[in-house]
Amino acid sequence: MTSIWDPIRIGNMTLKHRFAMAPMTRSRARPDGTPGDLAAEYYAQRAAFGLLIAEATQPSDDGQGYLTTPGIYTDAHVAGWRRVTEAVHAKGGHLFIQLMHTGRMSHPDNTPHHRQPVAPSAVASGQKMFTAAGMLDMPEPRALSTEEIAATVRDFAHAARQAIAAGADGVEIHGANGYLVQQFFAPNANVRTDHYGGGIENRARFAIEVARAVAEAIGPERTGIRLSPGSMFGGIDEGPDSAALYRYLVPALAELNLAYLHVAHSGDEDLLAEIRRLWPNPLLVTRDNRPLAKAADDVEAGRADVAAVARWALANPDFIERYRLGVPLNEPDPTTFYGGDARGYTDYPTLDKTAAAA
Template sequence: MTLWTPTTVGAIELPHRLAMAPMTRDRSHADGVPTDLNREYYTQRASMALIVTEGTQPSADGQGYLLTPGIYTAAHIDGWRTVTDAVHAAGGRIVVQLMHTGRIAHPDNTPHHRQPVAPSAVRPSGVMFTATGPQEMPVPRALETGEIAGVVDEFRHAAASAIAAGFDGVEIHGANGYLIHQFLSSNANQRTDGYGGSVANRIRFAVEVVRAVAGEIGAARTGLRLSPANPYNDITEYDTAELYPALVDALAPLNLAYLHLIHAGDDDLLGKLRAGWPTALVLNRAGAPLDRRAADLDTGLADVITVGAAALANPDLPVRLRTGAALNEPDPSTFYGGDHRGYTDYPALAPADH
């Protein structure tokens, strides 16, 4: 079975092909420094082929949610170093996901309490949970053209900080309605400068961020996550069949470590992106059973697969699957925020059970 065969993604050697998807858990310190619980949580899951951390803000402007970690200060670096050291000591591999939430934010959740930034001043529908309860997200401030290079540099600086913190690499979050996805989408991006309008213009920010990160830490330690046609966070995309192949074509010459796709059901588009991508394809077939996901490895459609809730609830998921042991059921009521309950207290198998 291909699932259990070793492979590599860029410079990272993997013992098998079952990786942990990024999942926001809202359990860091208020200043974005990882906690001892964060270290325990990730270390418990070191048997996954690769851990992709929860979305981690590259700057103060990049924070959208309460108690999410950062990777742009010396304290963040020191805090994450305790996590990466522990994961590596347990035999694991871990990359940080850089997530700038853009307009999916509220001033009450950020260190500076400023208006969120975005491609355009278009308020997303929905509410944001804050310390005082749910609040409507405000109209964001449209980034000035001259500011965009600084935002790109925030990603570069965060990537350098990640390597200083001991991460094996970086995954750039270009999916799920956050800042990079906002630039890609014509409903969130209504700019009339070189970053809006045409497909070539709307992919420009994503390309610049990826090039900056790869230039700083090496393409072999840089991945990118995309979610074509995902409407999450009030995103509408009308031209995925044109936009995403254009983005892949623009990035293919860089030979990144991997492309991480959230598959929403467009098999034709998935096939085109697979054919156009020269290195490892990491696939998240959201909602599909594990055997269906593993079949994508056997056919060669994917090189690595990611799972979310199954890894959240089963710290020893690979051994459970190998031995046919029963799986713990995830508890959605403890997904976001809280203490160790529903975070580090999911049981692993006893040694005699495997």
């Protein structure tokens, strides 16, 4: 039986254990999208995870959806992320930057150019977005032309090259949680009649093109992708052929020999088992609300190669040591998840600080 403490090879990295830090939006970037002053400290504190997947990072102005999220497409972004990667590497960790284009999950007030969001089709999400003026309805997006789709694919590739220039070990393409890539999957968000809409093959085309372009730009060994089969976040409904779409998509992505597939699991155990069978390279799985006692279950049962940890990592920079010793965890403070300063970001106590205080 595989143990959570067994080493694993992912792409160019040899990791000491089977935990990883999942990507979590923290909304603490500077107004221009450069990582904030405390970002290097925040990620370096968590370097013991081995593989850290950084927060969702936009590949272009059009890709931004939320306030103060980071970018990785300008020289200033590269310089800011280089401080982060150097700090993580100095502590023995590896960093993949997650590339997220939010598509219709956006509001003009939150973007540098204040333009209408773009999406596969002009179909509003029906959701609200937090802005500086409070919660506002997300507007109807503008449908991307085929030429703009190609340009968006190039934006992902450019952002991936910028991430490597910043010293990142790779990138994770965000194809999950209701954002642009998954919007192409969903018939209620994608009503196109060209070769990006309609049947499963067409709805999967954009994801495959993005993955291929990124892998060609930086190498498949530096490229991961995250999927969330069945997720309804952001008003997404993949319809009755959702499982069939992933049965088609996963083997197509496998042909690219990507470093890993990361599944944000929403409960379809049969589909997860099928993805496990269809995917030949390392499989990461994130489960929301699992009890700590079951943190290693997917790895030990062979359902996954790596267990990706989210909120536990947010509140416990020394999660690996705490889990190994079986000691209590810090509780995360939801009021500090998004935006703010060091509170709830870099000030969670570690075991040595807790002992010193006691």
